[in-house]
Amino acid sequence: MRRVAVVVALTLAGLAMAVVGGLVIGPTPIGTTRVVGDMFSHLGLGHSTLTSLQSTIIWQLRAPRMVLGLLAGSMLAVAGGTYQGVFRNPLADPYLLGVAAGAGLGATFAIVHVGGGLSTPTWTPLLAFVGAIGAVTATWLVGGRGLYSNAATLILAGVAVSALLTSVQTYLQQSSLGSMTRVYIWLLGSLASATWGSVGLVAPYVVVCVLVCVAAGRALDVMSVGEDESRSLGLPVRRVRLIVIVASSLGTAAIVSVAGLIGFVGIIVPHIVRLLVGTSYRRILPISVVFGAAFMVFADTIARTIVAPSELPLGVVTALVGAPVFVVILTLRRRVAM
């Protein structure tokens, strides 16, 4: 119990650091105390010492990006966690049922065909969202609507739908060499296009979906004894699975539509949390929300500063930072367990 409290405290501290770091760190150096002072001044405490340019950089560029990072990190992490529980599969991630492939196809189509000029920023997220939802719906239908099928059937249906959509996406991408770089950048994920507008657009979906996923924790704990046994314990397995799939897909689709395919967070964060606090989803899911949010903002801060003024793809940084962290925790745990 004390161990869980320590993990929660450290995770929250990490979140606070990531939030302040996300606002303070950047190519234009602005002191931490002045930024924090400015934050307090917005609450009516003291006066800000920032120039209006500095204030714009922080509140119109860095802040929406940081908030989108929080939303993306928490959504992907909690969606991955719930999928790992509902499919009882440690390799499950939020893209399992085709969200990524569908969104990739939608975005590629928008970039290649609707392409160019001002229309792309509006069409890309819209078509990515439609593609993501369409793909999961196809998986659900192909997989027997979860009525008479089991989890494995759904996962295989997801593999088939993903493979099909990815092949079409690759064809589209190759057939238009001019837009290949932009497609590629989108596929690797980025928060660079974040505005308060895009944050406002996805926030309602993400907040509701995160809450639904967290609330499913108790049901997922029951499901750890398998589908048949949890049904005999009175759990409406198919309904739980449908609710989890809808919430995870909708939230992930919203994130993917504005941030592209950010990999690794959805699969690795729940596992890190599981290693730290044990196997109960009632703990894993809420802590993953906070951990994922902090981790994403931290990764994005690295992505946008380390090779400034250009940026590293976010998907590259999440894996580059996340993989060693995971390995370290895995090794430490094994040593402790022995």
Next chain:
Amino acid sequence: MSSVEIRGLSVRVGAKTLVDDVTLDIEAGTWCTIIGPNGAGKTSLVEVVAGIRTASDGSVAISGRSIDKMSERERARSVALVPQHPIVPSGMSVFDYVALGRTAYHGLFRSAGVNDRRVVESVLERLYLGEFRERDVATLSGGERQRMVLGRALAQSTTVIVLDEPITGLDLRHQMELLELLKKEVLECGLTLVATLHDLTLAGQFADRLVLLDHGAVVLDDDSASVVRSEELAQTYGMKLRVVDVDGSDVVVPVRR
């Protein structure tokens, strides 16, 4: 009054008939054991009674109510299952595992209440699991684990418990201990048990009634002593059997040809 009524029950998968038109009435507060060779349809039959498999034909009613008409929660409050190969989720404590049996009572968004905890505590005590309450379920021995799975079923506070080969993999002493515990629940709490068992001697000693199944159909359905000593038993298994009286209990012994 019958606690479990099975009417014309059939289970078919593709062209294969696993359970063939089975009709049984099992009285409340009695122990009925289904016996029969491998592939006779024992597991399929009890899985339908437990509500985790759908019948192709026929019906099952618990205390007069058809299980098809019950919601998952209602059914889990009427009949509990001790599966043949329970999944043991490592990392979970014994207390939490037994408390899973209360899922149908406190719902999915509320924690186990005071009453739920009281039920779990009483079950742990009855099954001598008190000292294991905080232990990781994965660290238990076979006998302890099987008691814990039974504990989860008892925590469901049902009138009927279905057990599919509950003593598989246990040594002789633990087999007897578990069966004695079950017998005690039947005698003291009026529980109705529907079990499958391979050991014919133990089946005969503990059940009030034996149902002999072959190719999905009922061959013989009678009190234990009659079934154990019947011609049909040896025929169904396709071998020579002798029944020996040891201190007043029937012991079934296979004879080499």
